Amino acid sequence: MTKSERGAHVPKNVKNIRVRTRADGSIRGYEVRYRDPLKRDSRGYPAVRGKVLPTLAEAREWQLRNSVEILDGDYVDADRLKTKWREVADEWLDVRRVKLRARTISGYENVLKNWLSEWDDKTIGSITTRDVRAIIRKVRAAGRAVGTEHHVYDTLNGVLKFAVRDGYIKKNPAATVREDLRGTAEKDYVGQALTIEQAEAIVAALPEGRFRMYGLVGLWTGMRAGELAGLRVRNINFDKLTIQVDETVEDVKGHLRPGTTKTRKSKGRRIPVPSAIIVEIAEFIEGAGLAGDDYVFAVPGKLFSHANFYDRQWQPACAEAGLAGTRFHTLRHTFITLRAREGVPVHLLMAWAGHSNISTTMIYTHVFEDDPNDHGVAERIFSAERREVIKPELRLVEVQAG
Structure with a gap:
């Protein structure tokens, strides 16, 4: 194409746009020529590339937009756009x-x-x-x-x-x-917490022994199901009345195996446990002959299957308690929500729950923000700040050795 042919279709003040013609001489389009900042030619300079548009106006508009994207660092390689x-x-x-x-x-x-x-x-x-x-x-x-x-x-x-x-x-x-x-996350959580009476009724309906203990520890620690299944005897500090979360048992495509905690905040966290619950855990462990690295709720040679427990023990217990359809994870919601209602500071709730984001913990603190017992909560916090020891009443499920 000669200069006169180019000049006939592209104004002289428009640079780096060429006319592309067909064999019969008709115009096929207008090609914008530019330097690709993401590709290099054989000499190491930004490679020259072209983009053909049907009209001169579209070519000039694309040229301007492309130049701005290159200058702003928003340019994307056209070949990468074609990746599957x-x-x-x-x-x-x-x-x-x-x-x-x-x-x-x-x-x-x-x-x-x-x-x-x-x-x-x-x-x-x-x-x-x-x-x-x-x-x-x-x-x-x-x-x-x-x-x-x-x-x-x-x-x-x-x-x-x-x-x-x-x-x-x-x-x-x-x-x-x-x-x-x-x-939203908040709407999903609201209403999922049980009253302490409802939660205790479900736990009491579980078969005695490890299944009832599994539910009891879940209620009083708020641990996730996988964390409970991965609980070992050595994770329980009977002197300091705490349980430390170190690992989980996870189900990957039907196969149980030890796994890591859900978040980095979850691993290594220590959860305070009421002394009466610690006593029941100790009696259960002693009766089962467990020690050290033994999993608390597993049987020898086999990891605890939460899926089997959920179908065979949990759902029937919920039905017996008149709360059919309740999820096991609801015990976790119940633990955190009731602690929030009692006035436990948010940073402690976040640590106990193993939340990686405080906004998740705040969901629970908002559930009862209009609760008529707010004044009582404030009084308990005030008393605690004055170092007066407040012993909460514990409503315990009676667990017989099994």
């Missing part, structure tokens, strides 16, 4: 494996397989906010719970945030969808 979603998701999983438990990774893999497999062959740059909303609608149409909806969103959002951070895409198309999800 599944490739980016697998890379994200590989990075996450270093920090997360195998069970958590397994959960992400299930979401990618069961809910996001239709994206496997999509390019990462082609995924839009509309696509994200379509996935959320699919979860709702399947009648899944709010928790599943949030889990699916958190997974796809995690991959897309990683894609932005690693230079695959410019912005996260899922960023604005979070506000459209059903429910």
